Amino acid sequence: MNLVLKEDKKKGYFGKVEAGGGLKNDNQPGDQNKFNNAIMFNAFKAKRKISAYGIMSNTGKLNLDWDDRSKFGGGDDVQTTDDGNIYFSGGGDYNSSDGIPTNWNGGLHYSNKFNQDKQSINAGYRVTKINAPTQSQTYTRNFLPDSTWLSYNDNNSYSSNLKQGGNIIFETKLDSMNTLKLTASGNKNNNESSYNYYSENRNVDSSFINANNRHGERAADNTNINANLLWMHKFKKLYRTISINGGFNYTKSAGSDMLYSKLDFLKME
Helix, strand or coil: CCCCCCHHHCEEEEEEEECCEECCCCCCCCCCCEEEEEEEEEEEECCEEEEEEEEEECCCCCCCCHHHHHHHCCCCEEEECCCCCEEEECCCCCCCCCCCCEEEEEEEEEEEEECCCCEEEEEEEEEEEEEEEEEEEEEEEEEECCEEEEEEEEEEEEEEEEEEEEEEEEEEECCCCEEEEEEEEEEEEEEEEEEEEEEEEEECCCCEEEEEEEEEEEEEEEEEEEEEEEEEEECCCCCCEEEEEEEEEEEEEEEEEEEEEEEEECCCC
């Protein structure tokens, strides 16, 4: 017996909500209260599918895990296949800082087939913001055959990265012999960072040798847009086809840097 579910009966909703937190450790300098929250939603009706998710965390979780990605989407390029699976390509998020990031992450995915499956669309949008502070201090003692000295380093930095990306795939069957497929994607990346660095070297009797005090700021904006249009034609003779493909690419990058550095040395008389 072969049972087939009617298209108008294929509908439903499912989702997930996560919430968690913890108090900071007062004995650990620079520690903060922890939170890890997420909400995910998926709705489908016949061949239409809508997925959305949002994450807010400062525990190091930057994105959906693999199980949730397969259910709710979340990649830079997301497509839904005819059997209901979701295909991902493109890179994921990462934290370029040594510190623990605070992350806001959200995405929306939509796919549908209509007009008796002559047209189909896959579209998605994603936004991610990662704020990451770093603080470190080091004390070292250096030994050489003829001398010994002490070194101290203090480094504080902060970075904020905002990424947005979207993609769309639209395919239409003009007739039984001709098909048009439009693929377009774009992303925008804004990064700002700053740092303060101080180091000094002293003799074992604490007398001064040298010091370096510097601080700086950096800002970068990157934009990329890609579009591709493909026309496919099938001839009446089996296995004979022709395709014409055209593409467009736009890239823009801008940035600025500022560095202040002061060096002090012991002057020998």
